[in-house]
Amino acid sequence: MRKFNLVFYFSGGGQxxxxxxxxxxxxxxxxxxxLELRLSxxxxxxxxxxxxxK
Known part of the structure; x- marks a missing residue:
């Protein structure tokens, strides 16, 4: 398994x-x-x- 960073952006400037x-x-x-589809x-x-x- 690899690790990934995921950043969601929201209306109004939130992250x-x-x-x-x-x-x-x-x-x-x-x-x-x-996940994007589930986040209002x-x-x-x-x-x-x-x-x-390292």
């Missing part, structure tokens, strides 16, 4: 950031899209691969 785990970017994108006032999201701590 919500979280971390998710998924097998790959396609799966993480599917999770993000599903969500206007989009950014999805990034989380950098590994």
């Amino acid at each position: 919500f950031a979280c971390e998710i785990e998924a097998e790959d970017m396609a799966t993480a994108g599917s999770i993000a899209e599903s 006032g969500c206007k989009g999201y950014d999805l990034y691969v989380k950098k590994e701590d």
Whole structure:
């Protein structure tokens, strides 16, 4: 599993950031899209691969 940073943007300028785990970017994108549809006032999201701590 890989870790991804996910940031949702809301009308009015609000943001919500979280971390998710998924097998790959396609799966993480599917999770993000599903969550976006459930969040009231969500206007989009950014999805990034989380950098590994060394």
